[in-house]
Amino acid sequence: MKELIELISQYDPSYPQNLRGVSSEELLELEQLVGRPLPGRLKAFLRSMGKAPGNVLAPGCWPRAERIRHFYQGERRHRLSPRYIFIATSAQPQGREYFYDCGLLAEAEDCPIVQARQGMGGAPGEAFAPAFPSLRDMLFWVAFQTKRMEALPFRVFLRPSDRNAGYGAAETAAMILEDLEELMPRLGFRRLPSTSAQNPLFERGDAALAAHGSAAPQDLSVVLAAAQVRERARLWDLIANTTLLI
Structure with a gap:
């Protein structure tokens, strides 16, 4: 995540001061709750800023450990295929939820990101739509939009x-x-x-x-x-x- 933080810091020099990540123990507990290993890219993000991702204009698109934990402590986890991993919810556009689509891979560095209507991810008859080819693309694209283009x-x-x-x-x-x-x-x-x-x-x-x-x-x-x-x-x-x- 060093590259991502460096990019944002070009436009917001104070950004790194407000970041707080999860510990190795918290990350292990989160993986146990999800029921499968998290992709390497997501783990790196959560270690760097999984608790406090700093001042971003699109905070819902950024994975937060507490939101992932909340999803997997709820009933909806039981209707979600194990190939998907919930990562984030965004109020805009139109209330979207984002999921990793990792298929049957036991472990992966990064995976495609798919989206669904808020509250409908994994519901019967609700199709996932492609969102980004990777979490890396999603994070850098959102950061550029909110920190560079909004200026x-x-x-x-x-x-x-x-x-x-x-x-x-x-x-x-x-x-x-x-x-x-x-x-x-x-x-x-x-x-x-x-x-x-x-x-x-x-x-x-x-x-x-x-x-x-x-x-x-x-x-x-x-x-x-x-x-x-x-x-x-x-x-x-x-x-x-x-x-x-x-």
Whole structure:
């Protein structure tokens, strides 16, 4: 979690002062309650900030030991398949719960993250939807959104255009992400190495862009933020003219 803390500290230097993690004994008790080993990435996060994750603007998306414990002390744990591990609840968007999907792996470093409506995860007939390819992607994407992009006052949300020449959703999403990887460095942005190709993060001194592809191409979303409204409009125009985003 050193990389994550270093990233957030670039935008909020006081951030590390408010972190508090769980002990090895508490982590072992949590694994016993869950009934299976926790992935290495989640254990590292909980050790660093599992009790107090600091001042984040989207606290519900951050795993908290007490919330995981509360879930597994309740009745809902009995209807959840053992392939899933509850990790977090977020009030936005629209009350979502997040789960690891670790399949039958006895131990893993990281796993895909899926989501469900709040209170419905594991319920009969309630399908899980892809959210992030890994907890690493989720944590860095949320941190960048809340600590970097929220500091830029002029934002715009972009979506795939209908002018996709007959390509399907998956092809369109792949083309957009590939085009962004090529275009953004030419516009002076650096690509943060923290996330996968599905969730690229770009920044420069006066602007930032975050794309979120999850594993469902129809859900591709892109957020552009800038310090000046005219620069946001200029970048928006360049992106719209170069990619299949509008």
